[in-house]
Amino acid sequence: MVNIVLVSVLVICVITDIKSRKILNVVTLPTIVFGLTYNLFNTGFDGFLFSGKGFLVGLGLLFIPYILGGIGAGDVKLMAAIGALMGSSFVFYSFIYTALFGGAIALILIIKKKGLSNIIKSTFFNVVFFKCNLGSIILTKDKNSSISFPYGVAIVLGTFYLLVWGGFQ
Template sequence: MIIEIVLVTILIISLYTDIRDRKILNIVTLPTILFAFIFHIGTQGMEGFLFSGKGFLTGLGLLIIPYLLGGMGAGDVKLMAAIGALMGTNFVFYSFIYTALIGGVIALVLIIKQKGLVNSMKSFFYTIVFFRSNLGSMLLGKDKHSSISFPYGIAIVLGTLCSLIWGGF
C-alpha cells in the first residue's frame, strides 16, 4: 500500500511540474529510486534488490533510445526508471505499453489539430502511396516549422495510472 501511495504522489507531482515547466524534477525521481531500493531490500532482502534493480533497468531501457534520439527529456526516462524500481518489471512494461498508446493518441490529435484533418489525411495517403514520410522529421524536430511536441510526462502518468487500475493485458 505504501508503494502505491508513493507512486501516485510522484505521478501527481511530475504531472504538475511537466505541464507547468516542461520538466520532471530530479528531486522527485532520484529519491523515489533510492526509496524503492531501500524499501524492497528492507522487506525482501536480496530478492527485493533484484526486483527493484530489474524494474529500474527495464524502465530505463524502454525510454533510453527515444531520449538519445532527442525525442524526449531525461526526466521522462528517470520517471519511468523510478516507476520500475517501485513497481517492478512487469508493471513498468505494461505502463510503457499504455503510455505509448496514450502518447500516440495525443500526438495524433495534435497533428490533426495543427495541420487540419484534410491535410493530415492527404499526408497519410501520400506516405502510404509513395512510401515517403516527413513524420520522423516532424516528431524529432528536424523541420522547426512543423515540429510538434508535448510534455510526454502526461502520457507516462496516464499510462502508469491505467496500469495501476487495470493491470496487464
C-alpha cells in the same frame, strides 16, 4: 505504501512537466532510492533484485528514445523510478500503455495542428505517386510546424491506467 508513493510522484511529475516541461531530479532520484531500499527491507535481497530489475527495465525502455532526442532525461528517470518501485513487469506494461497514450495524444495534436483533411490528402498523394515519404506528413524540418508535448503526461496516464485497471501478471 508503495502505491501511495507512486501516485504522489506521478501527480508531482505531471504538474511540473506541464508547467515547466521538466521532471525534477529532486522527485525521481529519491523515489529510485526509496524503491530500492523499501523492497530490500521488505523482502530482503530478492526485493532488491526485484527493484533493481525494474529500475534497469524502466531505464532501458526509454534510453534509446532519449539518445535520439525524442524525450528528455526526466522521462527516462521517471520510468526508472516507476520500475524501482513496482518491478520490471509493472514498468514494462506501464511502458506499453504509455506508448498507446502517447500515440493517441500525438495523433490528436497532429490532427489539430495540420487538419485531418490535409493529412488525408497528403497521404493519398504520397501513396498514389509512390513518393514513399510518409514520414514527411508528420515530421518536418520547419521548427514552426513541429509538434511536441510533455511526454510525462503520457507516462502518468499509462501508469495510472495500469495501476487502476491492472492488465499485467
